[in-house]
Amino acid sequence: MWRGGATAASAARALRSRLIPDTSHHPATALAPIASPRSSSSSSSSSAPTIAAAVPAVAEATAAAAAVSRQAGSVSDALRHYGRCYFELSKARLSALVVATSGAGYVLGSGNMVDIAGLCCTCAGTMMVAASANTLNQVFEIKNDAKMKRTMRRPLPSGRISPAHAAMWATSVGVAGTALLAWKANGLAAGLAASNLILYAFVYTPLKQIHPVNTWVGAVVGAIPPLLGWAAASSELSLNAMILPAALYYWQIPHFMALAYLCRNDYLAGGYRMFSFADPTGKRTAWVSLRNCLYMLPLGFFAYNWGLTSEWFSLEASLLTLGLTIGALSFVLEPTPKTARRMFYGSLLYLPAFMAGLLLHRLPNEQKEHNVTQTSEITGILYGAEQQDEERARQKREDRKSSRIHSRPPVAYASVAPFPFLPVPIYVSTQGHEL
Template sequence: MWRFSATLSFSSRLLSSSFSTNPNYFHHGFAFSVFALNGVVEPPLSPSYQRFCFSSSAPSPSPSSGSVIKLWFLADKSEAFRPLSSKARDAIQLARHYGRCYWELSKARLSLLVVATSGTGYVLGSGNAVDLAGLCCTCAGTMMVAASANSLNQVFEINNDAKMKRTRQRPLPSGRITVPHAVTWASSVGFSGTALLAFKANMLAAGLAASNLVLYAFVYTPLKQIHPVNTWVGAVVGAIPPLLGSVAASGEISLNGLILPAALYFWQIPHFMALAYLCRDDYAAGGYRMFSLADPSGQRTAAVAFRNCLYLIPLGFIAYDWGVATGWFCVESTLITLAISAAALSFYRDRTTQKARRMFYASLLYLPVFMSGLLFHRLSDNQRCLADNPDRIVELSSTSQDLTESGEDYQKKKVRHLTAGPQARSPVAYASIAPFPFLPVPSYVDP
């Protein structure tokens, strides 16, 4: 309070002395700078506004004491809200920065693809009804485990990513986040995702998630710099999420639940072979031992891709034969598999960048079409049982007819029982109706 009165009296004397020598001395910018709290000077006014204030054609009138106090109050109010807005702005910028870093560390697009395969496996393993809460928990747990695995992958490959054009701007090589921070983030989300699957699904699903995390981060990642077999190990990693979803729904590993994992395994080989051929120079600069680097002509790379495309053809027939989907899915799966096989064959005949890119795009189209068709044409448990045993329809209808007839006979007997006299009933022996002595003995039964 004392500082307020002292500052106000000093400012009044300063203004009065200034007005006595120059009546046009006062202007808005000076008033706000004089009455700013703690000596904080307001930012300068815009050039146009300064020209207006200092213009001789628009002289500033001499302020009264009330206007001076009013201007001081407005300046005090603006300064009081300045620290709060600055802190909120800094908090928002910090949240955006780390949110962006977490998004890139998690390889969110790839993780969402993993979640899609896991959710599809959950629906396929659900039988007649899908538990939506269980589906959401399974997808959330899979997302967290996938984010953890991708983050640890970038922690181990920070030096390799710094040498590649397409990865040098990631959070760790660019220095936007520290290694301990990234490890803490990966460990926390990985543990949380595994715990969520253990409590909301089952321990088998949680075990598959933890095993896939270890396989990806601690086996596949270092193997990329050692031997080209890393591609096939990575295909196993990609095939586990749909199996995880099926196990989370059914609680067991079944043959029907292996169709989608098999499709994921064989699909990843041509998909990644096309990518490795397109980015072979970048992989060589990063120090990765990919299959395409030992194949300058690209013939072996294209042959491996084409061979694994052919392995996808029987999956539609197997799904139909095992009662997982209808015959329409068999047709659709065959058509889409022939399309990606044709792209792989074209790449095998003419090993150019354009043909490899076409096969890569064909592989991107194959997976969503295959999973969508499998979901759309899937058979529930009841439909599967009826498809396996068509005679049960006749059996069920005959059973219902027998029940109807027995109900009619019961009604007829009940009418006869009510209308008939005592002479129509015959006596019943004690032993035939009441074998136990403590039960009451019925007198008569209907003939």
């Protein structure tokens, strides 16, 4: 009997393990009820059409989601691609330097108070015009850039964007930037921006392949943005406005001479005519750099003497220029790539330090303050005249109203006509006589 009972118990346990799965191995079905064969057969027969109908809907939804995901990915990739191309076409770092000089000119041309909204609009317009000029420069120099190691990966030589697309981008941002300056600043600032774009894209760019004088023309292009900012702030140009443009003009000569000396083989491969090509020893290039550094020495004194800055700036500017001059002198004494590179990096440090000193020690633009005061006085006079005219008109209206009241009392006639049985009232005139 014991064997029979053990056999029956083992058979029961086996049947139970088949009907009820182990919860440790099948946790998902641990709480599911065990349905009877009749109910399970009926439920499976009823749910089969539902599952069959749901499968195509799920597949369609999955395909639609995948298509939307692919489309979103393609749009995101396109935006990223063209954004990168626009960034490189605009030469964003160089354009940022142009914007910084324009903003410095705006602050220098302002009075005691700087119009922040006007400053932002001027910087935005300058940025767009600079981006347009740099893009047109690359459109015209596709073949030349393709021959140079440092430019062959640009968007146009590498084929990442078409020339027509780049030209449309340059035209749109150039027109928008000029229009913004004309709307928010004045016509003088917009005219300077448009002339600078034309000078850079249509004069300097082709001249780079014709004559070495292109370096000096490019220096003029770089000196105009501070004038643009000054004109946007004060609506005019004065002698004080020439300090920062002069510093930028003379600074660009040693800066580009050092760059042309370091990259002369690359420029030669690209077909550009640079001053350093006819100077294999580098002596003439070094002397040109030193001469223009010497031209910058008195600028700090002029800024103080003309009332643009305090006297401290004359000392600071002289020390800064003296340091750059020492770098140019070392280039003259030993014209090697090492000394040229040292002068180049020194020029990169010089310009932001010079502009920071100008802004730190600047004095308010007296002409701007005079114009503001004069405008306020004229506005006050016009406002006072308008107030007097309004007062006179109001006094005349009151006089006419009072004269009508005294000349003909309306109540006398109105009281008699509708009610003839009432006695006629007696009125007294202004002279005191009875009517």
